[in-house]
Amino acid sequence: MKARRQALILDLLGREPVRNQEQLRRGLKALGVTATQATLSRDIKELGLVKRASDGAYQRPTVTMPAAGATASGLSRAVTEFVTGVDRVQQLVVLRTGPGQAHAAAVAIDRAQLTDVVGTIAGDDTILVIARDPRRARGLAERLDTLIRL
Numbered sequence: 001m002k003a004r005r006q007a008l009i010l011d012l013l014g015r016e017p018v019r020n021q022e023q024l025r026r027g028l029k030a031l032g033v034t035a036t037q038a039t040l041s042r043d044i045k046e047l048g049l050v051k052r053a054s055d056g057a058y059q060r061p062t063v064t065m066p067a068a069g070a071t072a073s074g075l076s077r078a079v080t081e082f083v084t085g086v087d088r089v090q091q092l093v094v095l096r097t098g099p100g101q102a103h104a105a106a107v108a109i110d111r112a113q114l115t116d117v118v119g120t121i122a123g124d125d126t127i128l129v130i131a132r133d134p135r136r137a138r139g140l141a142e143r144l145d146t147l148i149r150l
Helices: 002-015 023-032 037-047 071-081 101-113 134-148
Strands: 083-089 092-097 117-122 124-131
Touching: 002 023, 002 037, 023 037, 071 083, 071 101, 071 134, 083 134, 092 101, 092 134, 101 117, 101 124, 124 134
Parallel strands: none
Antiparallel strands: 083 092, 092 124, 117 124
8 A cells, every 4th residue: 555655646746746745645535545644744755755946846856865875975975065054053963955955965974874973854955963972063063064165
C-alpha cells in the first residue's frame, strides 16, 4: 500500500502543482486512497520532496545528493553550493541556504558522519545542526564558515 501511495503521490506531482498536504490528501482521495496528515508527512520525507521556490509546489529534489558515506569533499561541495550563512548559539549551529536547498545540504552533513555532529533538522532554507558540545559547535561553525567563503 505504501509503495502504491508514494507512486501515486509522484504521479500527482507530475500532473499538477501540489502546494500543501491538504491538496495532496484530496488528490489521493480522488484516486481512492485515504491517507492521514502524519502519513503524508512521512511520505514527503521519505520521497525527499522539496518545495519549489517559484510557486511553493512540491517536487523531487533537483540536486544530486551525496551518496551514503560521502567524503569530506562531498560535504564541502554541498556546503559551498547551498549554504549562505552560519550562526552558532551554544551547541547549536544554524545554517542558512537558498529556498528549497536545506534538505540537500542537511543530507550531505548527515552522510558525512561528522563525529562532532549529533544530527540535523532541515526546513526549507534553514538547517539546525546539533553539535555534541559548545566547543565542537564553535569548531564546526568556523569550518563551515570558511567553506562558504571560498
